Amino acid sequence: MNEEQIIEISKALGNPTRLRILKWLRDPENNFPPHEDLGHFDDGVCASHIKDKAGLSQSTISSFLSMMEKCNLIILTRHGKWSYFKRNEKVIKEYLNSIELEY
Amino acid sequence: MNEEQIIEISKALGNPTRLRILKWLRDPENNFPPHEDLGHFDDGVCASHIKDKAGLSQSTISSFLSMMEKCNLIILTRHGKWSYFKRNEKVIKEYLNSIELEY
DNA sequence: TTGATATTTCGACATTTGTCGATATGTTTG
């Protein structure tokens, strides 16, 4: 993983709300209500539920999720009007490995 | 490692100069000139050498090193008028483990 | 103790980030 990516991910992790979102997404069943429509968390959790749990404004959460997605910490999947977010385990591992081995 | 510490370390890693300093300190022999007085890198590298390599002002580097030390990423040892900095491998490992297992 | 040198602290200022409410866009459904 290149330096730029490591820096962007580190910035994303340097905020309590974003760090918690990442943690919550580890275990959607225990951190969020079920999705009415979908009935599963295969693509993660929809933005509204994350907003409700985080307790910040819709626009703030939207931009937080967007920056987490831009640096590939999370993966966005759209189902109709809903945006679902799940962890990008591969990139998280790469981040940890890069720091461990290179930085 | 608690959330606050993870956040502070992530912030420290979210800047190219600080990230590079951490990397350089992995291998002082190959990244810095020898210490005239000391003749070894047992306590790391002195602030001036880090400043020269980073190419930022002395005050900027001083505050960068200070914040890296406050969040325990690096360990400061003073020898007379020189401040030497080395990596805190234990804390770096704890950071990576915490993210891997909790976040 | 005085001068030279290493580091820290201070004050300034520009840039970035955190956060909001309002507005715009996109999607579903009646």
Add this chain to the structure above:
DNA sequence: CAAACATATCGACAAATGTCGAAATATCAA
């Protein structure tokens, strides 16, 4: 298509960060 809802974007503003040069401290050495 129009209303309703989920999400994204915009504009604003306060707080934090990046960065500098200058001044203050601390230490060594003559």
